[in-house]
Amino acid sequence: MSEEPGGERVIAGRYRLLSPLGEGGMGTVWRARDEVLHREVAVKEVRAPAGLPASDVERMYARLEREAWAAARVADRTVVTVYDVATEDGRPWIVMELVRGLSLAEVLDAEGPLSPPRAARIGAEVLAALRAAHAAGVLHRDVKPANVLIANDGRVVLTDFGIATVEGSSALTMTGEVVGSPEFLAPERALGRTPGPESDLWSLGVLLYAAVEGHSPFRQDTPL
Template sequence: MSEEPGRERVIAGRYRLLSPLGEGGMGTVWRALDEVLHREVAVKEVRAPAGLAAPDVERMYARLEREAWAAARVADRGVVTVYDVAMEDGRPWIVMELVRGLSLAEVLEAEGPLSPQRAAHIGAEVLAALRAAHAAGVLHRDVKPANVLIANDGRIVLTDFGIAMVEGSSALTMTGEVIGSPEFLAPERALGRTPGPESDLWSLGVLLYAVVEGHSPFRQDTPLSTLRAIVDEELPPPRRAGPLTPVIEGLLRKDPAERLSSGQALADLRVIGAGGSPRAGTPGADPFAPTVA
């Protein structure tokens, strides 16, 4: 924390920090008051690890700024809205809408595995947000339960584009550096290959598996053994997924070209989320794709 409890700090002469909302790898998220517009917002503060070299600190700041840039490019109710990037003490602070609710990770910790129907509803909303991001040329690259917010009004929101890769942008990571949570990483990324939208679909498949089974499919004792399992091991058969099983298996195909398309996955998830069972269709078909005469 940058301030002691009970002491308020104002960022950029405008955003008064009120209380911490959560901690993450990139820093602290605060509940804050925008004293110009008189509304509560969420402010993300970067926290550079002690002893981090200056170039790495600069790269962290750049990644934080890119989170705001990436998310701001996506106009979708399923993506957290970014209002501002404020500069204070030479570092950026991201100002976002305040989503009142819990993360999917917190829900799983409190309730345990979810039903296939509820998981499908959440997955459909996350996938719709991903499709909007992909249409804007943005890859999320860290889809996991901690980055999915379930608002008190039921809205499902995808957040934390801090390690997102924007199409056409220069890379901000060092060669060999693994960006993202290893157990949700797609095989092609574990192998150091260039990711695409299909890499986010893999991560969504891992998320769905974890939501209904209570654990991710390839998690091992160490990050390296986890990455090896992602690349080499077969998918452990889901036992609680029910009608979600074909969707999960379709999203978790090792070859990105063979993965279930986002359109077909979205259609199936919506059917399952409504309590139905999707009809067997052409693998990889996209019912949302335009028809060419």
């Protein structure tokens, strides 16, 4: 990773980081410019927590690469398009299309509960994304308002396949580890059983409830 005199970082000699778009538990998503194709893109950076054992860091980076691999297998307008996986400082950086707009979580925070027709339209688009993913053998496993983007032109896009699993591939989570957002977690996953497409549909149902009520029906003070 190089740094230009103006302070902007360049990833893999190609992607110039311009400004942060958002931060989450696993890192930062940047607005960036692809200096080769001269277009703006989104770049996902993952930062391993301080003190994390090396084996867990490797697993986190493998999960990030799995996100790109899983999302790239799904060709549908309702799923964010992955362009590249760049390697810098021993870490993968996911390069994807820049969707200009807000997440459903941000819309709910700003506007409150949605009307049933609007929620249904968004739900139908997320369902189309899940159908495309499931047809490609991909489970999303973290369907929630923060991972549904509402573009300025009205397009609805499902993003963040960071904990997705691909049919026929080895699991990247340790036995007994719960990965995902507890409020939107299907019962079989909470019980440690093998999830299937129906697990994503459960999460979509909870998302629809949250869209019209403003909060999940399972919101509690602690994850447990």
